[in-house]
Amino acid sequence: MDLFGDLVQVLASTVRLSIPLVFAALAGLYAERSGVFDIGLEGKMLFGAFAAASAAAWTGSAWLGLLAAVLTSVLLSLLHGYASITQRGNQIISGVAINFIASGLTIQLGNAWFGQGGRTPQLPNSARFTEIVWPFAREIAQVPIIGPVYAGLISGHNVLVYIAFLAVPFTWWVLFRTRFGLRLRAVGENPGAVDTAGLSVSWLRYRALICCGILGGFAGAYLSVAQSASFIREMSAGKGYIALAALVFAKWKPFNVLMACLLFGFLDAFSIRLQGKSLPVIGEMPVQLIQALPYILTVILLAGFIGKAIPPKAGGVPYVKER
Amino acid sequence: MSAPYVKLPAWADYGLLPLINVVVALLISGLVVLFIGQNPLEAVQYMVEGALGSGEGIAFTLYYATNFIFTGLAVAVAFHGGLFNIGGEGQVYLGGLGVAAAALTLDHYTPWYVTMLFAVAASFAFGAAWALIPGWLQARRGSHIVITTIMFNFIAAALMVYLLVNVIKQPGTMSPQTRLFAEGGQLPKLGALMSLVGLDIGAAPFNVAFLIALVASFLVWVLIWRTRFGYELRTMGTSATAAVYAGIRYERMVVVTMLLSGGLAGMMALNPVMGDLQKLQVGFPAGAGFVGIATALMGRSHPAGIVVASILFGILYQGGAELAFWMPDITREMIILIQGLVILFAGALEHMFRPALTRLLGAGGQSSKSPSMTQSA
Numbered sequence: 001m002d003l004f005g006d007l008v009q010v011l012a013s014t015v016r017l018s019i020p021l022v023f024a025a026l027a028g029l030y031a032e033r034s035g036v037f038d039i040g041l042e043g044k045m046l047f048g049a050f051a052a053a054s055a056a057a058w059t060g061s062a063w064l065g066l067l068a069a070v071l072t073s074v075l076l077s078l079l080h081g082y083a084s085i086t087q088r089g090n091q092i093i094s095g096v097a098i099n100f101i102a103s104g105l106t107i108q109l110g111n112a113w114f115g116q117g118g119r120t121p122q123l124p125n126s127a128r129f130t131e132i133v134w135p136f137a138r139e140i141a142q143v144p145i146i147g148p149v150y151a152g153l154i155s156g157h158n159v160l161v162y163i164a165f166l167a168v169p170f171t172w173w174v175l176f177r178t179r180f181g182l183r184l185r186a187v188g189e190n191p192g193a194v195d196t197a198g199l200s201v202s203w204l205r206y207r208a209l210i211c212c213g214i215l216g217g218f219a220g221a222y223l224s225v226a227q228s229a230s231f232i233r234e235m236s237a238g239k240g241y242i243a244l245a246a247l248v249f250a251k252w253k254p255f256n257v258l259m260a261c262l263l264f265g266f267l268d269a270f271s272i273r274l275q276g277k278s279l280p281v282i283g284e285m286p287v288q289l290i291q292a293l294p295y296i297l298t299v300i301l302l303a304g305f306i307g308k309a310i311p312p313k314a315g316g317v318p319y320v321k322e323r
Numbered sequence: 324m325s326a327p328y329v330k331l332p333a334w335a336d337y338g339l340l341p342l343i344n345v346v347v348a349l350l351i352s353g354l355v356v357l358f359i360g361q362n363p364l365e366a367v368q369y370m371v372e373g374a375l376g377s378g379e380g381i382a383f384t385l386y387y388a389t390n391f392i393f394t395g396l397a398v399a400v401a402f403h404g405g406l407f408n409i410g411g412e413g414q415v416y417l418g419g420l421g422v423a424a425a426a427l428t429l430d431h432y433t434p435w436y437v438t439m440l441f442a443v444a445a446s447f448a449f450g451a452a453w454a455l456i457p458g459w460l461q462a463r464r465g466s467h468i469v470i471t472t473i474m475f476n477f478i479a480a481a482l483m484v485y486l487l488v489n490v491i492k493q494p495g496t497m498s499p500q501t502r503l504f505a506e507g508g509q510l511p512k513l514g515a516l517m518s519l520v521g522l523d524i525g526a527a528p529f530n531v532a533f534l535i536a537l538v539a540s541f542l543v544w545v546l547i548w549r550t551r552f553g554y555e556l557r558t559m560g561t562s563a564t565a566a567v568y569a570g571i572r573y574e575r576m577v578v579v580t581m582l583l584s585g586g587l588a589g590m591m592a593l594n595p596v597m598g599d600l601q602k603l604q605v606g607f608p609a610g611a612g613f614v615g616i617a618t619a620l621m622g623r624s625h626p627a628g629i630v631v632a633s634i635l636f637g638i639l640y641q642g643g644a645e646l647a648f649w650m651p652d653i654t655r656e657m658i659i660l661i662q663g664l665v666i667l668f669a670g671a672l673e674h675m676f677r678p679a680l681t682r683l684l685g686a687g688g689q690s691s692k693s694p695s696m697t698q699s700a
Contacts, residue, residue: 039409039469083671092407092469094671096616100663105355107656112359118654233656241473248470286489292481295474299456302466311467 004145008152010269015153015161016227018265020045020236022164023219024243025250025257026171027212031077033175033252034208035188035314039095040080041216042240043102044073048220050106053120053231054113056127056224065127065225066160070217076102077213078206085205088318099240107233118233120224129158129226158226160218165258167215172254174211184208188312191319201319219243245298252312264294331677335684337623341669343676345621345635348664355660361652373645374638378517379525380645386529386594388630388637392536393591394615395622395629396543397450397584402624403547404580405560410457410472411588412612413479414450418589420483421449422596423491423501423603430508438508442597443535443590450589451582453479458581462574468581476612487605500604510598530598539587540626546583547626556580588612610659617662620670636662 024041031038048069056065076098083094107118114120134155141151175181183204187194191201219239224231246264250256271290331340353363374384394411401408408414425442457471487499510531514524547553559566559576567573595607614636621635622628643658668675 037469039473079667083667087672087675089671089673090407091671092409093616093620093666096409096613097663097667097671100613100659100666102663104656104658104660104663108355108359108654108660111654112652118656238477241477244470245474286485288481288485292478295477295481299460299466299471299474299478302471303460303464304466 005148008148010266010273012153012156013269013272014262014266015157016265017268018261019161019164020219020222020227020239021243021246021261021264022168022258023215023222024240025246025261026167026254027215027219028244028247029171029175029252029254029257030184030208030211030215032247032315033188033312034184034205035191035312035317035319036081036084036205036209037091037095037316038080038209038212039092039244040076040098040102040240041095041219041243042236042238043095043099044076044213044216045219045223045240045243046099046106046234046236047076047102048073048217049224049235050102050110050120050220050231052217052221053123053224054110056123057114057121057230060124060127062127062129062221062225066218066221069221070214073217073220074210074213077209077216081206081209084318085202085209088320091316091318103234106231110231110233120231123225123229125229127225128229129160129222131156131158132162160222160226163218164222167218168254168258175254180207185312188314191314195319195321201321205319242294245294248311249294249298249301251310267291267293331681331684335680337625337628340673340676340680341621341623341628341632343680344668344673345665347676348661348668351664352657352661356653356657359652361650366646366650366653369646369649370638370642372642373649374642377525378522379527380641381522382513382517382524382527382529383641384634384637385533386527386599386637387640388633389529389533389536389594389598390591390611391614391618391633391636392540392630393594394588394612395618395633396539396615396626397586397588397591398615398619399622399624399626399629400543400547400556400587401580401584402619403553403560404556404576405563406458406461406577406580406584407469408454408457408472408581408584408588409469409616410454410475410479410585410612411591411615412608412610413472413476414453414585414588415591415608415612416479416483417453418446418450418592419596419603419607420486421445421447421589422592424449426504426508426597427501430505433507435507435509435511439510439531439593439597442508442593446589446592447586448589450592451586453589454581454585455578458578458585461581462577484605487603491603498604501602504597504601508597509601510593512598528595528599530594532594532598535590535593537630539590540630543587544626552579588615614662617666617669620673621665 024045028038028041051072052065052069055068056062080094080098083089084091110118110120137151137155141147175185183194183199187201187204195201223235242264246257246260250260267290271287274285275287356363356366374380394415397411398408422442422445425445426438429438429441453475457468457475460466460471461468491501492499493502512524512530513533517524547556555571555576558569558571559573563573591611596603600607618629618632618636621632639658639661643655646653647655
């Protein structure tokens with residue numbers, strides 16, 4: 001039973017660790033499906049986290065923090081859009097620039113506003129998204145199997161976790177069951193055809209980037225006002241890039257994104273759990289290997305050794321209207 | 324894709340336009356300084372004084388610039404071939420392993436200039452090897468090189484931490500680093516060169532690697548504009564399909580380009596590892612691999628431009644450290660912001676000021692295409 005308890009614990013921490021990846025990877029999904037590469041997920045997440053923590057510290061409301069994160073992230077998205085859609089600049093370079101701007105500006109502003117070397121003040125629980133205990137969780141917890149799963153895995157997360165899980169089917173519905181989604185995917189595959197149909201390629205891509213920004217803000221807010229209680233410098237710590245890897249790994253499909261993020265989250269949870277312990281059969285596993293596994297797996301997948309990941313056809317290419 | 328831009332005179336294209344982009348980036352940074360309630364002019368004064376006001380400051384500036392020249396060249400070589408090597412950071416890291424391997428093996432037996440030759444070769448080889456797989460995957464399997472090189476940065480970081488903690492750590496110590504190199508494994512400081520112009524190097528780690536960087540810049544210029552390989556490289560960068568049609572072997576070119584790019588990035592490790600720290604330690608690249616993107620864009624992928632841009636970034640890094648010391652409300656991370664803005668304006672928004680400038684100069688004539696950047700791999 002102890003092993004089972006351990007498993008539930010690892011799975012629960014898997015869920016907690018994969019949520020920012022889910023938000024960020026879905027954000028990337030909207031952008032890339034519309035034909036705009038977004039390396040800047042990391043920066044959106046980081047700046048979103050900073051905005052959320054700052055706003056929550058000033059207003060005492062986690063929801064206003066979330067709003068601030070979303071607005072900030074959308075602004076960065078629009079900057080990316082201006083550079084890569086309107087100015088037809090290189091999308092990768094624009095994304096890299098946004099990451100650096102976020103990395104530098106968050107610390108600079110944080111230091112100027114709060115004087116704690118880039119940190120934001122510790123938030124009280126009232127200004128955070130705290131765990132929601134589901135009805136009867138405590139009573140059922142004693143029941144074998146179902147108890148720990150219900151109390152430890154399903155119940156006891158903050159509201160953003162549940163939103164993330166709802167965002168996956170919602171994204172699928174938007175992309176694959178609505179007119180907007182059809183057009184968004186079309187503009188990522190063949191913008192010329194969309195243009196011929198009389199639709200604005202730019203406006204569609206801008207809207208996709210706004211969706212991307214909103215979700216990027218959720219990812220950031222989760223980091224600073226749900227998972228922890230303040231913003232710490234560089235707190236996104238490469239999660240935006242893992243999300244990018246997850247997106248490739250998921251072959252740009254919403255439900256696969258969830259699975260890929262859970263897998264990468266599990267590897268993360270597993271490596272934390274393994275620190276300093278030795279496994280039966282294998283012996284002591286180098287933690288670095290498990291930490292690098294998401295990247296290694298993504299490279300192997302990209303190489304086409306496990307299935308083939310085919311990106312949206314028009315991805316990365318600015319659209320030029322023929323005159 | 325047609326580029327509807329009119330050709331500007333060279334001095335405007337390679338001098339004025341980058342200058343405008345950098346000035347705009349600096350102006351916006353100045354606004355941020357103003358926004359947090361500090362005086363931007365005072366900040367500039369501290370910065371310039373810290374970077375250029377003393378022999379030691381200048382030496383530090385050139386020390387940082389050395390790093391950025393190498394990584395800038397690495398990014399530029401790939402740009403010319405239409406490839407975006409964003410994996411400089413990882414290639415530098417692995418290059419450090421090559422430097423350490425050469426220095427630790429030879430430092431007790433050979434003088435520094437012999438060790439240096441082996442270290443140059445080893446750093447190039449290790450950096451190139453780390454770029455080989457992404458290059459090969461791009462050429463043969465069509466994997467997007469941007470994604471794979473990003474992944475390889477993270478894999479390099481994990482690998483190097485593992486190696487330093489578990490394999491090559493000096494026995495009997497706790498910190499993940501190698502032993503100090505003996506004198507035969509150290510690059511000499513350029514204090515003599517500095518005193519020629521009457522300056523004192525002070526404690527700055529300005530060393531022979533700077534000269535290697537200048538030689539590398541010249542060789543890259545020869546390679547790109549004076550050899551058959553360079554011609555094929557630029558053809559591929561302008562249009563991969565045309566290159567294939569002209570009989571250029573695309574796959575081979577991609578792999579060789581990435582080897583060169585990775586090797587140049589790997590050579591950067593000479594400067595901090597053999598020239599300053601005299602040991603290999605965790606995290607020594609410290610983001611210099613990414614600064615190369617900024618210097619390559621600002622220098623318009625031309626070695627001379629990259630040297631100038633690198634010295635500017637050297638001023639920013641050295642001056643930024645001084646600035647953070649004298650004005651505590653401004654952090655060192657201000658530099659990262661400036662770096663981001665330079666990448667934004669000189670890279671992603673490179674065309675923003677062009678139409679206005681074209682109108683202003685009244686230039687006419689045939690349309691041109693700015694090198695490499697309009698085509699992503």
